[in-house]
Amino acid sequence: xxxxxxxxxxxxxxxxxxxxxxxxxxxxxxxxxxxxxxxxxxxxxxxxxxxxxxxxxxxxxxxxxxxxxxxxxxxxxxxxxxxxxxxxxxxxxxxxxxxxxxxxxxxxxxxxxxxxxxxxxxxxxxxxxxxxxxxxxxxxxxxxxxxxxxxxxxxxxxxxxxxxxxxxxxxxxxxxxxxxxxxxxxxxxxxxxxxxxxxxxxxxxxxxxxxxxxxxxxxxxxxxxxxxxxxxxxxxxxxxxxxxxxxxxxxxxxxxxxxxxxxxxxxxxxxxxxxxxxxxxxxxxxxxxxxxxxxxxxxxxxxxxxxxxxxxxxxxxxxxxxxxxxxxxxxxxxxxxxxxxxxxxxxxxxxxxxxxxxxxxxxxxxxxxxxxxxxxxxx
Amino acid sequence: xxxxxxxxxxxxxxxxxxxxxxxxxxxxxxxxxxxxxxxxxxxxxxxxxxxxxxxxxxxxxxxxxxxxxxxxxxxxxxxxxxxxxxxxxxxxxxxxxxxxxxxxxxxxxxxxxxxxxxxxxxxxxxxxxxxxxxxxxxxxxxxxxxxxxxxxxxxxxxxxxxxxxxxxxxxxxxxxxxxxxxxxxxxxxxxxxxxxxxxxxxxxxxxxxxxxxxxxxxxxxxxxxxxxxxxxxxxxxxxxxxxxxxxxxxxxxxxxxxxxxxxxxxxxxxxxxxxxxxxxxxxxxxxxxxxxxxxxxxxxxxxxxxxxxxxxxxxxxxxxxxxxxxxxxxxxxxxxxxxxxxxxxxxxxxxxxxxxxxxxxxxxxxxxxxxxxxxxxxxxxxxxxxxxxx
Numbered sequence: 001x002x003x004x005x006x007x008x009x010x011x012x013x014x015x016x017x018x019x020x021x022x023x024x025x026x027x028x029x030x031x032x033x034x035x036x037x038x039x040x041x042x043x044x045x046x047x048x049x050x051x052x053x054x055x056x057x058x059x060x061x062x063x064x065x066x067x068x069x070x071x072x073x074x075x076x077x078x079x080x081x082x083x084x085x086x087x088x089x090x091x092x093x094x095x096x097x098x099x100x101x102x103x104x105x106x107x108x109x110x111x112x113x114x115x116x117x118x119x120x121x122x123x124x125x126x127x128x129x130x131x132x133x134x135x136x137x138x139x140x141x142x143x144x145x146x147x148x149x150x151x152x153x154x155x156x157x158x159x160x161x162x163x164x165x166x167x168x169x170x171x172x173x174x175x176x177x178x179x180x181x182x183x184x185x186x187x188x189x190x191x192x193x194x195x196x197x198x199x200x201x202x203x204x205x206x207x208x209x210x211x212x213x214x215x216x217x218x219x220x221x222x223x224x225x226x227x228x229x230x231x232x233x234x235x236x237x238x239x240x241x242x243x244x245x246x247x248x249x250x251x252x253x254x255x256x257x258x259x260x261x262x263x264x265x266x267x268x269x270x271x272x273x274x275x276x277x278x279x280x281x282x283x284x285x286x287x288x289x290x291x292x293x294x295x296x297x298x299x300x301x302x303x304x305x306x307x308x309x310x311x312x313x314x315x316x317x318x319x320x321x322x323x324x325x326x327x328x329x330x331x332x333x334x335x336x337x338x339x340x341x342x343x344x345x346x347x348x349x350x351x352x353x354x355x356x357x358x359x360x361x362x363x364x365x366x367x368x369x370x371x372x373x374x375x376x377x378x379x
Numbered sequence: 380x381x382x383x384x385x386x387x388x389x390x391x392x393x394x395x396x397x398x399x400x401x402x403x404x405x406x407x408x409x410x411x412x413x414x415x416x417x418x419x420x421x422x423x424x425x426x427x428x429x430x431x432x433x434x435x436x437x438x439x440x441x442x443x444x445x446x447x448x449x450x451x452x453x454x455x456x457x458x459x460x461x462x463x464x465x466x467x468x469x470x471x472x473x474x475x476x477x478x479x480x481x482x483x484x485x486x487x488x489x490x491x492x493x494x495x496x497x498x499x500x501x502x503x504x505x506x507x508x509x510x511x512x513x514x515x516x517x518x519x520x521x522x523x524x525x526x527x528x529x530x531x532x533x534x535x536x537x538x539x540x541x542x543x544x545x546x547x548x549x550x551x552x553x554x555x556x557x558x559x560x561x562x563x564x565x566x567x568x569x570x571x572x573x574x575x576x577x578x579x580x581x582x583x584x585x586x587x588x589x590x591x592x593x594x595x596x597x598x599x600x601x602x603x604x605x606x607x608x609x610x611x612x613x614x615x616x617x618x619x620x621x622x623x624x625x626x627x628x629x630x631x632x633x634x635x636x637x638x639x640x641x642x643x644x645x646x647x648x649x650x651x652x653x654x655x656x657x658x659x660x661x662x663x664x665x666x667x668x669x670x671x672x673x674x675x676x677x678x679x680x681x682x683x684x685x686x687x688x689x690x691x692x693x694x695x696x697x698x699x700x701x702x703x704x705x706x707x708x709x710x711x712x713x714x715x716x717x718x719x720x721x722x723x724x725x726x727x728x729x730x731x732x733x734x735x736x737x738x739x740x741x742x743x744x745x746x747x748x749x750x751x752x753x754x755x756x757x758x759x760x761x762x763x764x765x766x767x768x769x
Contacts, residue, residue, distance in 0.1 A: 027649035061481040157447040247716035331637045
């Protein structure tokens with residue numbers, strides 16, 4: 001600790017270089033955090049998928065409906081605990097770029113299926129009573145500056161006409177990876193207004209008693225409806241989401257490869273800066289050694305300086321990244337999940353620490369083994 | 380009087396290794412920038428190439444994509460009778476009433492399902508879309524469960540080979556041909572008879588989703604639009620095919636552009652730091668040189684310009700290198716899901732001259748900001764103490 005003033009003096013000796021080195025680390029780690037955020041948002045909450053939930057969709061594709069009568073038949077299957085369903089509405093609020101997902105939900109069963117979404121009891125009750133009511137996720141509510149009690153017009157695209165909904169409540173999520181951009185309304189309202197496709201739903205969500213039984217139940221459901229006019233494909237929620245992620249295809253891979261390569265280049269540049277700055281100080285180090293500083297002291301001092309730059313820069317970069325993500329999704333609703341998770345932060349700090357250590361190690365080793373007489377002669 | 384440029388060229392040669400670090404970091408930034416712009420451009424280009432200026436697409440009023448739209452046969456007949464719609468040699472209107480659906484079929488690469496766009500078309504479809512050619516096999520026979528697949532679909536999905544059978548919508552389809560649509564979105568689709576597809580998907584007979592019509596001239600779109608809008612029997616939206624497909628690319632190309640610019644922007648700041656470092660150390664090691672230049676009569680302004688030029692030169696070389704490195708990516712095929720059509724689409728990266736120009740301009744911007752402050756410091760070098768350092 002008593003060497004702290006010396007350390008600080010060293011860091012402050014060439015202010016511009018210090019700023020640039022710390023800045024480079026900060027940029028690299030900002031980028032690292034950003035890539036983590038992008039990766040996370042492309043994964044669409046894969047990590048928060050419920051292990052005991054299955055998604056049942058029409059075998060042909062998700063856009064094809066399933067009959068509402070399947071609800072009863074699904075709940076009779078062994079090991080099935082709860083069944084709920086929903087339909088995609090795909091409406092537009094004011095203009096198409098204001099995208100957010102709207103689901104027509106089964107009011108009786110939907111909430112119990114998704115306990116991760118929290119809604120105050122009185123708001124939920126108000127929603128149940130109001131046939132044109134809706135529940136909006138916190139992010140979407142804030143994005144458009146809506147309040148509870150507002151009446152929201154949504155232009156239907158798949159269905160017809162302008163639909164109006166009363167905001168009865170807002171749902172929040174405990175985990176950051178949960179999507180709070182959705183908009184839920186009564187399935188019955190949709191069903192009544194669309195007589196030409198009455199009693200069809202988009203997909204079912206099924207909860208099994210025991211996650212270990214999931215594979216078995218999946219098979220039973222698909223066999224039960226095989227050779228009917230509405231065959232099904234059942235998957236765990238995680239597999240269902242992974243299917244979407246895979247469809248994004250190589251775009252995600254390309255962003256990640258490119259970004260990672262560049263981040264490491266940036267880190268290498270900062271590393272070479274560090275060794276340059278220490279090599280310039282050969283004379284000083286020789287003097288320190290002549291005054292009686294031991295090799296371990298020298299090693300520790302230089303490593304501490306190098307790691308200091310790295311960690312300060314890294315911390316700065318990740319903080320800026322965190323602030324940036326708090327500002328919300330920059331693509332206007334296309335990435336519902338957009339946040340910096342703790343795993344990325346810890347990994348990032350770990351990486352900077354390692355780069356600081358490695359880039360300081362060789363110069364520190366050279367300094368440690370420095371021949372005093374030869375170094376002093378060159379002054 | 381300006382300091383000769385050869386002075387800067389020589390000093391870059393003299394400090395090759397530190398210049399190289401700055402040059403490479405700028406090259407990296409430009410490469411990433413060009414790559415992301417080429418990705419967004421390629422995606423958009425693929426969709427836009429699907430449209431022809433002489434074709435118009437008709438959707439239900441208010442629908443923004445074919446997936447959401449629906450049109451009845453009567454409406455299609457009314458529109459087909461309009462004199463602004465072109466006729467074929469036997470006098471029939473050149474229109475195609477189409478059904479667009481999605482089938483979940485496994486990808487060759489991963490075995491997991493992806494959404495293939497299946498387009499049920501009328502016989503005239505191949506005449507109206509004259510860019511769509513047959514690569515192998517033959518067209519489907521109307522009324523049969525036969526299907527032709529786009530060349531990208533053929534490469535992307537399992538079992539999409541000539542004479543093979545695929546199963547979706549409850550029936551078996553025989554693949555009788557492979558299409559080449561010149562790299563447009565149709566290359567990711569599969570085409571079959573609209574009526575057969577309607578039956579397979581248990582949709583009502585004579586209900587279609589969109590209608591594509593060949594017009595007598597691109598200019599007739601406007602008057603046709605006015606006529607349709609005032610016709611009380613119709614509630615439809617009509618658009619030029621090109622505009623329609625350009626709209627379908629908005630979401631994904633926005634996503635790529637925003638994320639791409641974010642990453643490239645952050646990297647750009649990193650590269651400015653790299654350039655600053657190089658230029659500052661260039662200035663500090665050349666103190667005496669600069670003082671000498673000043674002593675023999677060059678003014679402060681000349682020194683600033685000279686150092687800025689040097690920085691711009693490094694940045695320009697970096698930008699050039701970055702563009703060259705990334706050039707081979709042009710034409711590389713990637714694929715992703717298009718949220719607006721909810722289907723999987725392949726597209727090729729497109730590096731166009733304007734992307735390259737933007738890349739080089741951005742590199743010059745980096746060079747300018749990386750060189751400005753070191754150049755000012757160089758100009759303020761006190762002459763006497765620096766010379767005394769000899």
